[in-house]
Amino acid sequence: MTAQATPLQIDDSAPDSVHVSGALTFANAASALDAMTAAVARDGRQAIDLAGVTRSDSAGLACLLAVLAGAATQGRKLTVRNMPAGMHLLASVCEVEALMR
Numbered sequence: 001m002t003a004q005a006t007p008l009q010i011d012d013s014a015p016d017s018v019h020v021s022g023a024l025t026f027a028n029a030a031s032a033l034d035a036m037t038a039a040v041a042r043d044g045r046q047a048i049d050l051a052g053v054t055r056s057d058s059a060g061l062a063c064l065l066a067v068l069a070g071a072a073t074q075g076r077k078l079t080v081r082n083m084p085a086g087m088h089l090l091a092s093v094c095e096v097e098a099l100m101r
Contacts, residue, residue, distance in 0.1 A: 006054045008032055012039040014049075017081070021052025024060030024087075032060070036067045040078060051082035061090050065099060 005023035010032070012018045018039040024032055040048065048067065053060070064080070064087075071078045080100045083091070091097045 008035075009052070010035040010039050012042055012045065015043070016045060017047035017049050018045050019049045019052060021054070023055040024050075024053050024063060025055060025057045026059035029059035029063045033063045033066055036063065037070055040067060040071055044076070045078070047079040047081050049081040050084060050087065053084050053087065056084060056087040056090070058090060058094075061087055061094070061096070065096060068100065 005025065005027075006021070008020070008022040008024060008028050008031075010018060010020055018036065020032075020036065036048070039045065048064070050064075068078055068080070083100070088097075091100065
């Protein structure tokens with residue numbers, strides 16, 4: 001029996017950041033990308049806080065990179081806060097850490 005993943009939640013109630021929690025994986029990356037993109041666009045958000053992310057894979061990392069790239073094309077720089085260790089390790093292996101600074 002496998003444990004069920006925590007559903008992804010995007011919380012943009014903080015004035016300067018978007019809080020992401022739950023699993024950020026291939027299963028929900030497309031919808032997560034849409035939700036995160038919309039959330040960071042509201043009121044000039046400056047950070048994405050990943051403290052609540054319980055599980056991530058390469059699709060989750062790609063989603064995060066796409067959100068950062070989208071903001072950059074609009075001349076905005078987003079800070080990534082509290083990246084989970086597994087996602088950080090994957091970013092390191094893929095040599096994309098510099099894109100998240």
